[in-house]
Amino acid sequence: MDGTTVSEEGAASGMGGAMRMSRRVMNLAHFLTQNARRHSERTGFVWGDRSWTWREIDAGVSQLAAALAARGIVKGDRILVHSKNCDEMFWSMFAAFRLGAVWVPTNFRLMPDEVAYLATASGAKAFLCHSDFPEHAAAVKAASPALGFTWRIADGSLGEKSVSEAIAAHAGARVDNAGVEYDDPCWFFFTSGTTGRSKAAVLTHGQMAFVVTNHLADLMPGTTEHDASLVVAPLSHGAGIHQLVQSARGAKTILLPSERFDVNEAFRLIETHRVSNLFTVPTILKLMVENPAIDHYDHSSLRYVIYAGAPMYREDQKAALKKLGHVLVQYFGLGEVTGNITVLPPALHHPEDGPQTRIGTCGFERTGMQVSIQDDQGRELKPFETGEICVIGPAVFAGYFDNPEANAKAFRDGWFRTGDLGHMDKEGFVYITGRASDMYISGGSNIYPREVEEKILTHPAIGEVAVLGVPDPVWGEVGVAVCVPREGASPVTELELAGYLATKMPRYKMPKRFFFWEALPKSGYGKIPKRLVRDELEARGLLDLTTKQTG
Missing domain, CATH: 3.30.300.30 (ANL, C-terminal domain)
Incomplete structure (x- = not known):
């Protein structure tokens, strides 16, 4: 972002040009430190027939961090990760955080040239690539001559070595969590690129600590180490945020055994592990609700089925409520605001239409966040008038990396412009009409x-x-x-x-x-x-x- 984040600029101007005070915050990898202390032998991660305790996860992350540091990765360096959901992908997130480096995950379904662009756009110093994607590794290497090294995830032959070999070579290593400040980046969250090239939204340690707290307060209150969460989407984006939140509470994360979404297997895992929450998108939730497997497995353990990414049509809502009960939670929030704009909790998901039902709403403002419906000049509109949904608050990202033009378009008078159109009723419930585009x-x-x-x-x-x-x-x-x-x-x-x-x-x-x-x-x-x-x-x-x- 030209060396300065949006939030840094605001802080400097707000203090009349005085030197910005240090704002030391918790390193997000401290979640693992806490879990290793308090829940050492409790299972934290399950994939297929394997499981890991929080002690094992914390140790593996330290060993991977030590291996990365030995190859020259330091605070602020970007680590590009192109992988299917697996244990080592999850470890890589916390290893990056622990070093104060920046995790740069990609959607594994992207094409080689798209991943090569993300490598150059992020200035990645290291590449962790799943062995199923040798073409991607070759494309990244060709496009990024300054890239330090490539390690493979899972069995295969690409790269210098495998992540598992790097971890094994540093057995017993202990790496302390790097000191970080509020505005230090931890994650480049690439937008899905609905128009033009994807942009790297800069997420920071301080911002993400608020996001985690907000998710726990507004989306899944009461979550503890006794809960379990099923992953049905790529960890590179919203599902990764969701699992970071689970880690904050020591809750168990369960992965599907393969990248293919199998509804029957999803419900089997829900029954087996007494899954209490999951994050998904409306299209996937619709598949689950309409599949016969929903009647063949016990899913009574579910307390929060959280959907986002797109509004859910009313008829689909009613079908899901009929099958799953009062467990639906909707939120509206772009990657740039890390899912923190509105929430519609279970109590406001009504199974039948009636006077109490606000059909089409995505909920009300999240705790600590403010929403404004604005016209093209930035003036706030009256209730029920359609305009652009804009938002301010601690969950708003620090800006796009190295992209001043995009930042200028995205922010107006401190408000982040979502690009979504909608209106707000007199009680503050937001209704999305659609993308401006x-x-x-x-x-x-x-x-x-x-x-x-x-x-x-x-x-x-x-x-x-x-x-x-x-x-x-x-x-x-x-x-x-x-x-x-x-x-x-x-x-x-x-x-x-x-x-x-x-x-x-x-x-x-x-x-x-x-x-x-x-x-x-x-x-x-x-x-x-x-x-x-x-x-x-x-x-x-x-x-x-x-x-x-x-x-």
Whole structure:
């Protein structure tokens, strides 16, 4: 970030130019130190048929930190990690923290050239790469001549050595947690890159300590070492944040045995380990709820099923509540705010529509955070007026690494601009209308795909849908809806669906065309990016058909 974080600049200006006082904070790796003391022989991590106690985890992290230090890694250096979920990936996070280095995880589903870009963009000094990705290792090495070394995760042949060999070579080593200050970076959280290149959001030790505390207060209160959490998403992003929170309380983390999401296996693990919480996205939760396995295993131990990353459609909410009970927790929060904008707790997830049900809300402000709905000039709007959702508070990141242009666009008068559109009611509940980039204008009227999608999903034959705007010579833009039929439902035609919706929405909001696909394209995080849907429409040659009426 040009050597200075946003928060450092603010601190300096706030003290009239006086020298900034040191703000020493806890190193996040101290969570392991605490667990090794208090819960030494309690299981902290399970993967397949293997398990590790907190003492073993803490020791392994120290040995890995010692090995990295022996190869020259020091405080502030970036460690790029490209791996499927596994034990050594989890260790690498805490090893980086312990040294005061920066953990830079990637989504393992990225292509080699994308990971190579992340290596150069982050200025990585070391690369820990899963052995299943030799092309990625080669691409990173070619793109980053200054890269110090590459070690492999799991069995294989790439790199200098394996992480397990590095750990074994430093058996018995003990590395103390490096001293860190509030603004010292600990994690480069790469955005999913919905537009253009991914950007590295700088997360710091002080910020993340607040995030952990906030998650425990607002998302899963009462979590202790007696709890257990199942991981169903890549640890590189939101699931990694969630597991850091579990570690803060000494709760056990259970990984799926492979990167393939198996609903039956997920429910088996929930029953076996008496899993009490999990973090996921609406599309994955929908798969779990609609799978027969949900009726074959005991999931009564679940207390918090937390979903984020995208709003959950009302019909899917009701189905999940019917099957799982009052355990749903929704939060809204970008990587840049580390999941800390709003929360909708279990008590406000109503199974039936009624006067007490706020349909479409993502909840109210998180503890210690403030939300403002603003117009293009930064003026706060009145209740129910649609604008950009902006946020301030200790969970907001320090800015994008080495990207002053992106920082200038992301912040206005101290507020972080999420790029999401929405409104707030008189009681402070926030409603997301959609991404600013998703909104389209048809005949001079703003159309927000989210509300159209909600209406379409009330049809019993539709399981998933994506609505987006496409160019039109008459109206400027018109909407198209790409629908996925619900499994086992009777098929519905384009004209039948349009007729069904005719009484549910104004004519100007009605999509011009309805397409029916077997599946919608999804990102590596289980989301449905509109850009991927648009690309698929173009690849199928459907964009030039959108203005033609169907017979």
